Amino acid sequence: MRQPDDIDNLLRRTRPEPAPLPPDRADALLRRAIEQSGVEKTGRPGFRASLGAWGLRLAPAAAAAGLIALALFPHPRPQAAPRSLPTAAMRAAAMHDNPATGGSGSPSVAPPFIVPAPAAGPRQTAMSMEASIPRAAAPPEPVQQSEESRPARRSNPASTPHRPAMLVASAGRRTDRRTEEPSSIIITVDPPDATAGTHPAARTASYAYASAVDRLPDGSPVTRTCAIVDRGDTVRTTATTESPSPQSSSVLTLVTTTPDTRGPGQSVPGRGRETR
Amino acid sequence: MEHSTAMRTPLDIPSARGGVPEAPAWLDAARRGERWALESMYREHQPQVYALCVRVLGRTEDAEDATMTTFALAFQALPGFRGQSSLRTWLYRIAVNAATALLRKRRDEPPIDDNTGGQDPAGRMCETIAVRAALAKLRPEYRIILILRFWEDLAYDEIAEALRISMPATKMRLKRAREEFERVYEERP
Secondary structure, three states, rough: OOOHHHHHHHHHOOOOOOOOOOHHHHHHHHHHHHHHHOOOOOOOOOOOHHHHHHHHHHHHHHHHHHHHOOOOOOOOOOOOOOOOOOOHHHHHHHHOOHHHHHHHOOOOOOOOOOOOOOOOOOOHHHHHHOOOOOOOOOOOOOOOOOOOOOOOOOOOOOOOOOOOOOOOEEEEEEEOOOOEEEEEEEEEEEEEOOOEOOOOOOHOOOEEEEEEEEOOOOOOOEEEEOOOOOOOOOOOOOOOOOOOOOOOOOEEEEEEEOOOOOOOOOOOOOOEEEOO | OHHHHHOOOOHOOOOHHHHHOOOOOOOHHOOOOOOHHHHHHHHHHHHHHHHHHHHHOHHHHHHHHHHHHHHHHHHHHHHHOOOOOOOHHHHHHHHHHHHHHHHHHHOOOOOOOOOOOOOOOOOHHHHHHHHHHHHHHHOHHHHHHHHHHHHOOHHHHHHHHHHHOOOOHHHHHHHHHHHHHHHHHHHOO
16 A cells, blocks of 8 residues: 555656647747637727627527427418408598598598508518528538639628628648547638637537628628538638648638528538548 | 836746735736737746646647637636736636546547657656556546646645635545545556
8 A cells, every 4th residue: 555655756756747839839829819819909808709609609599499489380370361351442431531531530430440460470480580590501512623722701692782701711620640630620710800619529520610790781790600511521721810730631622502692690501622 | 118027937926825926017918908918928827837738638739729728718807817816826727627628528538648858767657657547547626636736736725726626625635536546556457
């Protein structure tokens, strides 16, 4: 049986002395830490970064709420038709007989017919919630792959003229020097105040995302998300805010699979393709 | 612009052991988010934080991630740092949380990274490997408290500060961690 002092001494004399970080890696970490914290100059987290973070936190809840709504109301109910639609003649009669409109005001005439507000039923509720759900990626269409690496880009259809500057995201994976297996993912985004991160199971699922906060014409913020990387892909690109890691083992181009014709607030998935 | 005070070594920052901690000159500027001050804070404390993360996680790439997370969180939380503990202990607390989160997320056992300076004499290599393997098998809270005590050389009160537990709880956890380590170490093949 060892004495406690033996254990203490054993631990102390086997204390490892890690090699310090190389200066370039240390600088890169500092840059990323400052970017991620968003505190530079202001002393508090950046407003846009906070909105982006909250958007990412709320996205799963919105998706869950949408799914629940769709489960509760899977089929649109037929619109309940008004019992009696006002004909032009009835409206004219009402108008004519209404004292407020200069009519005769005869008490025998029914009050003006009020047209019910359309579509206040559950169908519209479900539809409006669905609109906030980041949908799954549509089946990828064949994409023309150029020789050089290009990051994922957001299309800017005319149907959504307020669509903002593109969100470009890329991810690079480091390779374990000993096992030669991918070990972690670095994500870089443009604009730099966009939010990026990895899925909690990134090490096994290789799933990365990026998002940025944009503003609609009325000034309301909307979070946009892109760059979902598939399992097994290793990604890196040149158009990033950070130089690619020299340890990355291959290059991946992120391309948008379908033209973005969705409304504001919806996600646009990017899809990875490996271009070794 | 010259910031001579930012060039102080970590040893110049008094720890909780030395009584009331003295605030570094760049602290107020760092709270306001001035980049030079954030850089000063990083340059001063990054080596220690990174070394702690390597010792806990055993993998340099994970340690880099944890270090980055630690400083990002620290930069955000700096306006709320009241200086009741030393900045080093405060950073250790954040680093321990970041490293623990990574440890819990990681299902496999951490590899024994040989990128640790290579200063062990050949005769101690087996012992070193056995100790690290035994530590890797411990529960994260036991591993971390042993590392803080014997590798980071923190005092009990500093460990209590870093782990946010009471002093008796610190001593009790350390005792149990030591016993568990001994059990695992003795039953190695």
